[in-house]
Amino acid sequence: MSTSVDVTLSVNGERVARRVEARRHLVDFLRLDLGLTGTHTGCEHGVCGACTVRVDGVIVRGCLVLAASLDGATVETIEGLTESGEIADLQTAFVERNAAQCGFCTPAMLLTAADLLSAAARDGAVPSREAIREHIAGNYCRCTGYHAIVDAIETVATARAGKGRS
């Protein structure tokens, strides 16, 4: 039995090799070992969604994934998505609609929204407000009352669909 594990993975496009404590979850790994503090921890048991990151292309709860299990994985965080410009329109819409107040939930909310928007683009559909609410239901925001967040996501969904058609 080993309480430390060697892992090599890709984080925001960079190869990272580290020895990690087996019990360390992905968010602590990102924040404490790699200094990537854009991903937050709220509850650390799966209910608040503040820890949302992308692993191998899909969103996950970072607090419910052990870093030790990620040998060979591809991890993308809010830092990576910001750098690549993939969600620039969504970030602008969040600012314009005042969809971020204290900002604690925002990185995870953006990743979850981006997940919905890429699924919608694949289906060639603009998600309804109900579908947007359903998709972000696992991400708690204690400030905004969600309305502005739904507005921002809807704005981008509509804008992206318009671009796709022209």
Added chain:
Amino acid sequence: MKSPPLGYVRAMDMPDVFRLRANAGPDARVLAGGQSLLPTLAFRLSDPGTLIDITRVDALRGIRLVADGALRVGALTTHAELGRDALVRVRVPVLADAVGLIAHPAIRNRGTIGGSLAYADPAAELPAVCVALDAVVIAVGPAGERRIAARDFLTGLFTTALAGDELIAAVEFRPMPGRRTVIHELARRSGDYAMAGIVLAAGPGTPTHDPRPVFFGVGDRPILATRAAACLAVGGAAALAAAQAALDGDLDPPSDQHGGPAFKRQLARVLLARAVNSLIDARDAR
């Protein structure tokens, strides 16, 4: 909240799992999606010493048809995979319907059907679907495979018929031509575990043919309501009311954070009506 100190080992195939398990001792746990196990560790409700990661064991993956026409769903199938699989949609669509009620997208991307059955939360959707469809759990241990009917597999609150050295390898759903199955639940918020839920299978033909109502979140495991089923099978205008009344004999719900027995019984009656009506609607729509 942080997990206790842990050991971690990664299994690459089935012999590896058995060997690592034998070495790690009786408290060691297998790690699948981690969506139930890691929260219990964070709460320090368990201290397994060692986790054996089984997610790279290919033999536990995949969804395929097997010899007798049954649909075999590998234990490591995630909720998300189940929800979008083309074979599942055609053969056992209620599984995909159930996925829409489980937690949230980020959790569905990791949580597995094997983990859901092994964890045996009485409010979980998939174990109830398995009981309603008379699915078979394939358990595998160093001595070989055992086939266990889902209703015998779930033996109580968070407990199963699995032996200490066994794993769930897969779940099999046999073909049931013409049978329809619906799932309904009541939860305070989308994605929460249900306060109460029902899976109702019936047919072929009319909803009164061999109805199998299975409730979840109202007992220590999924409960097949046999008395209510007998009332539904009689058919006619009074059948639903009689079945609702019969639930008093079928269910003995314990109190939980949502409410007491009377509240749970009321939810069960409402759910039975919704399920019966949606089966009738589904038939009319054809």
